[in-house]
Amino acid sequence: MPPMSTHHTPSQTLAFIGGGNMASAIIGGLIQQGTPAQHIVAVEPFEATRQQLEAKFQIRTLPQASPALEEAGLVIWAVKPQVFKEAAHTAQAFCKHALHLSVAAGIRSDSIAAWLGTQRVVRAMPNTPALVGLGQTGLFARPSVSAADQAWIEQVVATTGQYLWVQEEALLDAVTAISGSGPAYVFFFIEAMVEAGVKMGLTQAQAHQLAVGTFVGASELARSASESPAVLRERVTSKGGTTYAAITAMQESKVQALFQAALEAARARAHELGDAFGG
Numbered sequence: 001m002p003p004m005s006t007h008h009t010p011s012q013t014l015a016f017i018g019g020g021n022m023a024s025a026i027i028g029g030l031i032q033q034g035t036p037a038q039h040i041v042a043v044e045p046f047e048a049t050r051q052q053l054e055a056k057f058q059i060r061t062l063p064q065a066s067p068a069l070e071e072a073g074l075v076i077w078a079v080k081p082q083v084f085k086e087a088a089h090t091a092q093a094f095c096k097h098a099l100h101l102s103v104a105a106g107i108r109s110d111s112i113a114a115w116l117g118t119q120r121v122v123r124a125m126p127n128t129p130a131l132v133g134l135g136q137t138g139l140f141a142r143p144s145v146s147a148a149d150q151a152w153i154e155q156v157v158a159t160t161g162q163y164l165w166v167q168e169e170a171l172l173d174a175v176t177a178i179s180g181s182g183p184a185y186v187f188f189f190i191e192a193m194v195e196a197g198v199k200m201g202l203t204q205a206q207a208h209q210l211a212v213g214t215f216v217g218a219s220e221l222a223r224s225a226s227e228s229p230a231v232l233r234e235r236v237t238s239k240g241g242t243t244y245a246a247i248t249a250m251q252e253s254k255v256q257a258l259f260q261a262a263l264e265a266a267r268a269r270a271h272e273l274g275d276a277f278g279g
Helices: 021-032 048-056 067-071 081-093 109-116 129-131 147-160 173-182 182-199 204-224 229-235 242-252 256-277
Strands: 014-017 040-043 060-062 074-077 099-102 121-125 135-141 161-165
Touching: 014 021, 021 048, 021 129, 021 147, 040 067, 048 060, 060 067, 060 109, 060 121, 074 081, 074 147, 081 109, 081 256, 099 109, 099 147, 109 121, 121 147, 121 173, 129 135, 129 204, 135 147, 135 173, 147 161, 173 182, 173 256, 182 204, 204 229, 242 256
Parallel strands: 014 040, 014 074, 040 060, 074 099, 099 121, 135 161
Antiparallel strands: 121 135
16 A cells, blocks of 8 residues: 555545535535545435435435445545434444544544544534535544644635634534534524514515625624724714614623523533433
């Protein structure tokens, strides 16, 4: 066998276990960035999903783990937390040699390493804006993961948006609470704004355009501005004005504290998932 190169080329075979939304987002990103479809294989038990993957991406699919996985240099686990253990036991005979990347919520790398019989495990917490190339992914690497392995993972994850590495795995629970679950909080606020707009006499379409457009615009301002969100907020809040009235009402209702408590609930649940499905 030739010596491992220090830089992994995207031409090496990647195997996906699970072919749902997150797998599709990563596969789409990889193909867009030049990974040949014939270097990607997906294991997916549902025939309808397999057919979709084949039609959309022209990749190979398998109904279950098989020796075909032996050619994969990187295996990406995109399964639901509750089926991970069973899926790992089925596949591990074929992919002990590979680097493994898990995008399954809550499952700790200790469990994954034990189930797969390898320490070359990276755990990721992505989010759904990955579907439009604007994802945020938190990453944690076990000590056995080399710098070259990490570089390969970065190449793959960068196709879906931004990423960051955390040095302690427990911090992925915080990543889950902020960005993993975070898109739902934004949709929740958009829903509330649309509903309020309709109650104030706007049409559904008008309220939707204004609410969504405001989140897009304000997010872009927050991303491109050198000032903090607090400063940006203060700048649009003149004393006694309309924004001041809204912000004061929110502060009096303790919206910030309630929202932070919600994030803490998400973090606690992420920790519980690791306990529940990691055994």
